[in-house]
Amino acid sequence: MDRQLNAKISVRLFTDEKCFGPGIASLLRRVKKYHSLRSAAASMGMAYSKAWTILKSCEEHLGFKLLHSTVGGKNGGGAALTENAEMMLTAYDEYCAQIKAYADNLMEEKFSFYQTLQSNEE
Amino acid sequence: MDRQLNAKISVRLFTDEKCFGPGIASLLRRVKKYHSLRSAAASMGMAYSKAWTILKSCEEHLGFKLLHSTVGGKNGGGAALTENAEMMLTAYDEYCAQIKAYADNLMEEKFSFYQTLQSNEE
Numbered sequence: 001m002d003r004q005l006n007a008k009i010s011v012r013l014f015t016d017e018k019c020f021g022p023g024i025a026s027l028l029r030r031v032k033k034y035h036s037l038r039s040a041a042a043s044m045g046m047a048y049s050k051a052w053t054i055l056k057s058c059e060e061h062l063g064f065k066l067l068h069s070t071v072g073g074k075n076g077g078g079a080a081l082t083e084n085a086e087m088m089l090t091a092y093d094e095y096c097a098q099i100k101a102y103a104d105n106l107m108e109e110k111f112s113f114y115q116t117l118q119s120n121e122e
Numbered sequence: 123m124d125r126q127l128n129a130k131i132s133v134r135l136f137t138d139e140k141c142f143g144p145g146i147a148s149l150l151r152r153v154k155k156y157h158s159l160r161s162a163a164a165s166m167g168m169a170y171s172k173a174w175t176i177l178k179s180c181e182e183h184l185g186f187k188l189l190h191s192t193v194g195g196k197n198g199g200g201a202a203l204t205e206n207a208e209m210m211l212t213a214y215d216e217y218c219a220q221i222k223a224y225a226d227n228l229m230e231e232k233f234s235f236y237q238t239l240q241s242n243e244e
Contacts, residue, residue, distance in 0.1 A: 003137040003185055009221065010132040015125040063125055064239065087235050095225075095232045099131065102224045103217075110217045113209050117186065 003118060005111050007103045011096050019061035020092055024054055028081055028089050031067060035078035062088070125240060127233050129225050133218050141183035142214055146176055150203055150211050153189060157200035184210070 012021040030040035041051035059066050066085040070078055081089070134143040152162035163173035181188050188207040192200055203211070 003183075005141075006136045007217075008134045008136065010134070011225070012130045012132070014128045014130065019127075061125075084239060091232045091235065095129075095228060098228060098232075099221060099225050103133070103221050106217060106220060110213045110220075113213065117206060 009100050015061050017061045024058045037079050137183050139183045146180045159201050
């Protein structure tokens with residue numbers, strides 16, 4: 001037997017209530033790609049009404065707007081991330097990546113007994 | 123406005139499939155308390171059949187037993203954690219605590235713009 005442990009880390013941010021996590025991060029990344037909340041939601045199999053509710057709840061608990069409408073330009077208008085949303089998304093992605101790297105490094109130290117168990121079973 | 127960001131970190135461990143996480147950790151802590159899988163499940167509002175399924179799935183993907191039956195003794199018999207389960211639970215709790223401490227330290231650095239935003243709005 002040669003099983004390897006791997007960790008998945010999920011990070012959710014709260015002020016008074018939940019205000020940012022994997023769901024809104026994914027939605028914002030897709031708005032950047034599709035320039036539309038409706039298309040972003042559809043691309044992840046999410047109802048538009050649910051995407052809207054998540055967006056409004058995050059904005060309320062963060063205290064700033066995440067999306068604004070654009071008019072014209074090379075994408076012909078649509079939804080775009082506010083400057084604050086861009087900063088939030090960048091900070092969140094970096095934060096998650098650093099936590100994951102720390103957790104991966106710590107894995108071997110904390111779960112060394114698990115590999116020992118397995119070599120004893122061979 | 124004076125909102126403070128806080129992080130909740132959820133850690134799930136995988137071998138081939140998910141083998142350990144907050145649910146099984148909570149269940150095992152309660153088996154230690156109640157000396158019974160049935161009472162442990164009931165104490166967290168979980169059906170016994172679901173607790174059994176979670177336990178068996180974790181055991182399969184970890185590759186070792188988590189519970190054994192005890193006979194007699196001061197608790198009059200019942201379920202108890204195997205030595206491997208005790209090691210797993212201890213390692214998981216320490217692992218989560220260290221990741222959380224790291225994430226809390228990193229919060230101020232990564233999200234300093236958020237506090238700046240808020241003081242600008244005052």
